[in-house]
Amino acid sequence: MIKGYLGIDIGSISTKGVVIDNKNNILASEYLWTEGDPMGAVKRLLKVLEKQLKGKDVKIVSVGTTGSARKLIGVMTNASVVKNEITAHAIGTTTLHPDVNTIFEIGGQDSKIIIIENGFVVDYAMNTLCAAGTGSFLSSQAHRLGVPVEEFGKIALTSQHPTNIAARCTVFAESDLVHKAQIGHKKEDIIAGLCKAVVTNYINNIGKGKKIKAPIVFQGGVSKNVGVKKAFEDAVGCEVLVDPNGHLMGAFGVAVLARKSGIEKSFSFDVADMEFKTTGFECPKCANHCEIICVFKDNELIDSWGNKCDNGAVKINRRNNG
């Protein structure tokens, strides 16, 4: 029997899962859409992973979760590690590329830059207020132009003269794009311009003041877009690496963390068939109106959070299921 470590990264747009062995080899992996239902997505994810592992005699001994729904899924899967996505991405990337100095990461709803020195994170930034220059912006623009987002990069590469598109803000970019299309710019030029706009926005916003040094690894869903990759290379003037597993890096990182934690907790793929439910209610005890989330497993309350003070604490008869 091989010991397996499962890492799950539940982002706003996509859900990623990776199973590794104790030498960090990927045994199974899957990437699918979250569709606004993190619990459902994880159930689907687990089913796929289970199928991939069939006949390999792998036993999952530890689970790690990351991404914006990490806490919820951590409770659901009885995870031993629940880590923020910044650390998870850094760990994943430095495991595969120990010499990396800069990580560009563009996901569905957020983008981050992580600066690494000697294998340790020394600085990072994450976009705060605006979704300009993220995957969801690109996919909505692709939709507007009638181009599948998967083709976006390839089309961009055919352009000779990328159109200049205002990159400051999604709203401006969009109206600029419409305008440029109406006055007759070619579609591939506009697409290449969009890729450039994403990069300009990235470098000017979260890359501002950061020491961008090669080797650079570019990851996250948008890294699959060769147009954006090329725009990055033009902007920083050196090669930008895209790992074939770049879109799985968060899940991979947290799987590594789960392995390193040494904590082993029972896990079974049966979780996918159990019924999980969450209910939210507003605590009426003061004007803070905390939104309290309760998680139920087969109609039994297993965890709750969201209260700012003890008044809102929900009493749980926590069973020792660890």
Added chain:
Amino acid sequence: MNNEIVACFPQWANYSHAFKYLFEHGFDVKYMTPPPITKRTLELGSKNSPDYVCAPFKYCLGCYIEALQNGANCLMQIFGACRLNYYGELSEQILRDMGYNFHFFNMANIKWTSPRSIMENLRVVNPEVSLVKVVKALPTTLRIIKVIDKFDNYIRHNVGFEVKEGEMESVYKEFSDKLDNLKNGRELSKLAKTYYKKIKQVQLNKPAKTYKVGMVGDYYTVQEPFSNYFMEKELAKMGMEVYRDMNLTNTLVHNQWKKRKKTAKKYAKYSMGATANFTVAETLMYARAGMDGIIQVKSFGCTPEIDAMPVLQNISRDYKIPVLHFSFDSQTSETGVKTRLEAFYDMVVARQK
């Protein structure tokens, strides 16, 4: 309006005890401790504020409205080196347009060189105010501020290492209840002594090497815990020692402005407005003291603090100290803040290894 004057200053850290003393013993009026800030306060404030004004204005306005609803009839605002000078006037007008009836003591209106102007403005609070009484109450007021800051500093440095969680908070609560009914300066000395001893007796489990983080940022956001999502508490919970020098002691009781400006000189030659020079100087102080990280919090759109950001990045590079920036408006996802703080902690710990 009935005759009894009820004064209220917007919620601001733990300073209401000091204001209470000043208004009850100096101005001879009743003082209402502002209701604690909740989501409702912020909603009320944002709803009635211009959209692009900074978050502190929204907090204050929300506080005014709640205070008026609770029976206060004399509000006030301080002055400062940024848009703050205009905030008193603006909030007064907004509240009047909403139909409230009240006195407004706007300190930005005072010409400090003219005794007549000072008296005129003090009379807004209480027409029968006695300057002698106000001046007499001042030293104790300032001492209360110093005591509060001393306590807060001690808690900030140690609360993350409590053996029994919440012990310090309960001691502090007892202390603040007593502070609220303070009669004179002599009582203050006794009270401070007793409770300082008590709070020092709280058992700590502090390792030899702790991670230290310095908080800098705009005047209100860095000081009022609600407006920075209780970041200090969050950091302490992770087991960090939190340092913050932006407080009333350092800006009013012993104004450090000249000193800070001098400290910041290497990075900021000129006065940058509001608290920017403080932010730069404090960051530099923390970096030189060998702290493990700096967090800058600011309200969204605070220009002086935005100006300070590139300077902070230079310091970060020169001293190899990570600096994390947070920008808050009335709506910011708590999860986003937590994610960044967790990553910050991981980074600080990893750097030490």
